Amino acid sequence: MPLSSPPQASPGNHFWILRTGNGSGSSGTKVRRFSTIEATSWIGDGSDAIVYADSSVWGAVLTAARPGMYEIAYTDGSASVSSCSFGIALNEVNTTTSIVAIPAARRLAMTQPNGFAIHTVTRVVRLNVGDYVLAYHDGNCDLATSAVMFSIRRVGIV
DSSP states (O other): OOEEEEEEEEOSOOOEEEEEEEEESSSSSTTTTEEEEEEOOOSSSSSSSSEEEEETEEEEEEEEEEEEEEEEEEEEOOOSSSSSEEEEOOOOOOOSSOOOOOOOGGEEEOOOSSOOOEEEEEEEEETTTOOOOEEEESSOOOOOOTTTEEEEEEEEOO
């Protein structure tokens, strides 16, 4: 009789997709805001793995409510300067410092497109309960189109 693996638990269908750049927080000046929730698995019954909060003060904050492996992607660019730096920050508290200057351990991904280009950064990372991720930039990323996107999806359990 062949050996079989025990059934694996599913990570579930937990995700947020945010679109359309909408400036930054008033105190979190390097944390992007988004004006459109394109799609979400949010139920709001306490079973969700990701909690999203948008604040005019702090910007968009996505917090892990369950441990797991998460895929995170961020697309951005600049309409008014020839380059901007942006990326994904983990548990960063200094929300007025450029993505370039935050400690590497809290900078999950970063890029600096030149010539008014739009780029995407992505990363798969383990998040623990209470870890939060931010769409972080240097202050020059100012696109206000649907090309600007931030997504997070739980892809595995730990």
